[in-house]
Amino acid sequence: MMKNICVVGLGHIGLPISGVLAEAGMNVHGVDIDEKVIDNLQGGSILIEEPGLGDLVSGVVSSGRLTAGGEPQEADVFIVAVPTPVYDDESANITYVEQAVKSILPYLNKGNAVIVESTVPPRTIQDKVAPVLEEAGWDVAANEIYLAHCPERVIPGSVMKEIKENTLIIGGYTKEAAAKVAEVYKLFLEGEIIETTAITAEMSKLMENTYRDVNIALANELAKISAELDVNAHEVIRLANVHPRVELHEPGPGVGGHCIPVDPYFVIEKAKDVSPLMQTAREINNSMPEFVLSQIEKLTKNISNPKIAVFGLSYKGDVDDVRGSPAIDVVFKLVNNKKNYKVFCHDPYVTEDQVPLRIHPLEESLEKADVALVLVDHSEYKKMDTSIFEDRMKTPVVLDMRNCLPEAKGDTRIYPIGDLSGLEVLGE
Numbered sequence: 001m002m003k004n005i006c007v008v009g010l011g012h013i014g015l016p017i018s019g020v021l022a023e024a025g026m027n028v029h030g031v032d033i034d035e036k037v038i039d040n041l042q043g044g045s046i047l048i049e050e051p052g053l054g055d056l057v058s059g060v061v062s063s064g065r066l067t068a069g070g071e072p073q074e075a076d077v078f079i080v081a082v083p084t085p086v087y088d089d090e091s092a093n094i095t096y097v098e099q100a101v102k103s104i105l106p107y108l109n110k111g112n113a114v115i116v117e118s119t120v121p122p123r124t125i126q127d128k129v130a131p132v133l134e135e136a137g138w139d140v141a142a143n144e145i146y147l148a149h150c151p152e153r154v155i156p157g158s159v160m161k162e163i164k165e166n167t168l169i170i171g172g173y174t175k176e177a178a179a180k181v182a183e184v185y186k187l188f189l190e191g192e193i194i195e196t197t198a199i200t201a202e203m204s205k206l207m208e209n210t211y212r213d214v215n216i217a218l219a220n221e222l223a224k225i226s227a228e229l230d231v232n233a234h235e236v237i238r239l240a241n242v243h244p245r246v247e248l249h250e251p252g253p254g255v256g257g258h259c260i261p262v263d264p265y266f267v268i269e270k271a272k273d274v275s276p277l278m279q280t281a282r283e284i285n286n287s288m289p290e291f292v293l294s295q296i297e298k299l300t301k302n303i304s305n306p307k308i309a310v311f312g313l314s315y316k317g318d319v320d321d322v323r324g325s326p327a328i329d330v331v332f333k334l335v336n337n338k339k340n341y342k343v344f345c346h347d348p349y350v351t352e353d354q355v356p357l358r359i360h361p362l363e364e365s366l367e368k369a370d371v372a373l374v375l376v377d378h379s380e381y382k383k384m385d386t387s388i389f390e391d392r393m394k395t396p397v398v399l400d401m402r403n404c405l406p407e408a409k410g411d412t413r414i415y416p417i418g419d420l421s422g423l424e425v426l427g428e
């Protein structure tokens with residue numbers, strides 16, 4: 001029987017997994033090093049913005065199924081869901097994963113399952129995690145502890161749906177470990193379960209995100225090419241994607257978040273000489289904030305102290321997460337530019353305690369602005385009345401780096417990222 005679960009790391013992944021397991025009738029104990037997270041959770045509230053998560057958590061906390069604290073407890077199953085950030089040289093920092101596994105050692109009993117959900121570089125389970133358990137005296141190959149890697153694959157914004165419905169890959173240290181760990185996820189999972197080896201699970205997770213990174217780089221390169229060739233990249237993508245085996249992604253101001261711009265480096269660091277495509281994709285996507293800046297410079301080259309209204313600061317639409325956000329990168333490139341741009345930011349989700357920037361109401365940021373710059377495709381922008389640009393701005397010119405605004409009204413000119421060849425120069 002697997003009745004008691006201990007989850008180490010109560011962030012964007014650990015908290016939802018704790019919630020759904022508790023909802024399925026398990027006794028879940030969550031552990032985090034951040035006292036604020038624990039204090040809030042004990043009171044039934046959370047610090048993360050994710051649709052449906054707050055209600056789920058407050059329900060299972062008040063029913064007593066989910067408890068939280070700073071230390072692990074004995075359990076049948078231990079789930080590690082801590083971050084794997086990168087060092088300055090982009091190599092993976094797996095110390096949180098190692099510390100989390102060490103922290104559960106005093107509470108482990110024979111027959112327990114240890115599951116790592118954190119995204120890790122290939123071979124981490126074999127070369128780093130299993131040895132920690134073995135040094136503590138457990139014969140992992142003989143299944144004294146069932147060790148597996150179950151990479152999280154849920155997308156922020158739809159976590160509560162995807163956590164139940166996605167296909168789950170279980171990478172067992174042994175075949176038996178994979179089968180044992182599958183029983184845990186069957187408690188709540190509606191999606192399919194595929195059992196494989198630990199390294200295959202590690203690599204497949206990393207390649208999913210790398211595929212997306214490379215594909216977005218292709219779309220970003222297409223946007224740059226289209227500006228030279230006088231063709232609309234969005235129309236090109238729409239038509240190319242009519243083909244049954246083509247799925248080009250969308251260009252944008254860069255790739256943000258804590259996963260897609262990070263995970264390719266986990267592969268690259270292990271295979272530097274044979275990964276030029278992945279490395280180039282990273283370079284292209286990292287170059288996009290500079291590309292956005294160059295378009296603003298072109299537009300405003302005749303204007304002194306231009307006012308720029310920036311729409312969106314988070315790393316993608318309808319989330320409050322600013323980690324790795326290319327929008328923030330663009331804003332600081334503008335703020336620190338010698339051209340002395342007056343930057344007025346708006347974001348319906350992000351608050352001033354998250355970023356060292358003033359955030360203004362939408363109308364105020366647009367008031368007498370020379371250019372509006374859309375960096376995030378929040379729903380609010382997708383359905384906005386575009387007559388506001390003409391009503392409020394000095395010149396109703398909009399750079400839509402997400403191609404998300406409705407059609408322009410009146411004298412307003414909206415330039416989407418994939419159609420910049422005709423970009424005007426203000427004041428000419």
Ligand code: SAJ
Pocket residue numbers: 119152153154155156208209212216249250251252253254255256257258259260315316317
């Ligand atoms: N983006 C584009 N163009 C696109 C799609 C995305 O510029 O066509 C940008 C977004 O605006 C954002 C970045 O890419 O800045 C990443 O956003 P995302 O929505 O592609 O992905 P994440 O980071 O929110 O979540 C990804 C997901 N992986 C895949 O879809 C393969 C998710 O399923 C993973 O669980 C998550 O990474 C993770 O934790 O690894």
